[in-house]
Amino acid sequence: MIGSLATGLTTIDQFAQGEDCQTTVNACRALGVQIDQEKTRLVVHGVGLRGLKKAPDPLQMNNSGTTTRLLMGILAGQNFTSCLLGDRSLSQRPMKRVSDPLTLFGGEVQLSAAGTLPAVIRGHFLHGANYQLPVASAQLKSALLFAALLADRPSRIIEKLPTRNHTEIMLRQFGADVKTNGDREIIVHPAKALVARTLRVPGDISSAAFWLTAGTLVPHSQIRLSKVGLNPYRTGILKVLTRMGANLAITQRPADGEPIGDVVVRSGHLRPITLGPADIPAVIDELPLVALLAASVPGQSSIRGAGELRFKETDRIKATIAILRQLGVTVTELPDGMVITGKPDWQVMDPVFDSFGDHRLGMMVAVAALKAKQPLFLANSAAIDVSYPRFFADLARLMR
């Protein structure tokens, strides 16, 4: 997305091939950006900050909350009106958290009465603004960073809790003036232009997390994960595993932007864990796996301060609990999390599991199947293609 707004050719190596990423590419193309796509490389012919064109039809966001929210910040500052549509799941997710603050920047976004997609975005010249985020959300923060770049004076954005800073890092790499004061305050200056560059995308730690969990839970495992992104706002899963007593060896590699390194995981004996609000943003997408790890350890673990999980592709608190209970584990639901009483041997109630149309839950069930004493079946497994189409191929490599 940032490459589309730059001037010149941006090359992206090691591009992830999930459906969500493809949704972003297709949306940029529909907005008039030429993108050459090889297997894992993209070449983006950037059109400049305000060079996007009106899309001929409503833009289809499919199941990608990230694409939707980030694009809202960009489209609010263009000189045309656009409309964003989502699939059934995305059309139920909250978007007012983005449209409300965009109004402060002079943006105009009309949502359904429920505050959801479809969104009609009337582009305007934007003004700089000061805004304190009411939720810990990197998607919201990134939308506002884009709006701030397109504004007429500097903006100040204050986070509720520090969240992943990929957008800030990347905007700086493209020449934008984005400064941070401590880990919650960001000052953004309007940009005249962004300069295209070559990027290598680190391995996604959220995808690596399935193998970190599998390697920990399955006896006699040893898995090496190379060139994984180790951005400290994303490595909550490594901290959680370490606190639980897992067997990890982490080696940093030299890097000039995003931190990157290798992680080796070996099977380990775990202890229960207690997670609170400050722990959550760095492990938000891995919480179903943390719950699965906790479900395998005798004793009580708890996850609190994770109410945001209810607004993901599905209500991930309810869905995670349903999966754990189907594995025979005792779980108490809380408004913002759960209390899990784990045990080393699960008694599967019904072997047919559902992904609930959510990629992360589908992969969680597949990892659970590696530990369960009987075969598990997964309905709606195609949801996994959203972020990790090669998941079962990689799993097959590990089983050899």
Ligand SMILES: O=C(O)C1=C[C@@H](OP(=O)(O)O)[C@@H](O)[C@H](O)C1
């Ligand atoms: O910025 C991003 O790419 C994401 C941020 C997180 O969402 P929130 O920032 O809304 O919590 C995360 O859950 C999502 O999968 C991807």
Ligand SMILES: C=C(OP(=O)(O)O)C(=O)O
């Ligand atoms: C990419 C994800 O979600 P979103 O739809 O919020 O972008 C995710 O859950 O990992």
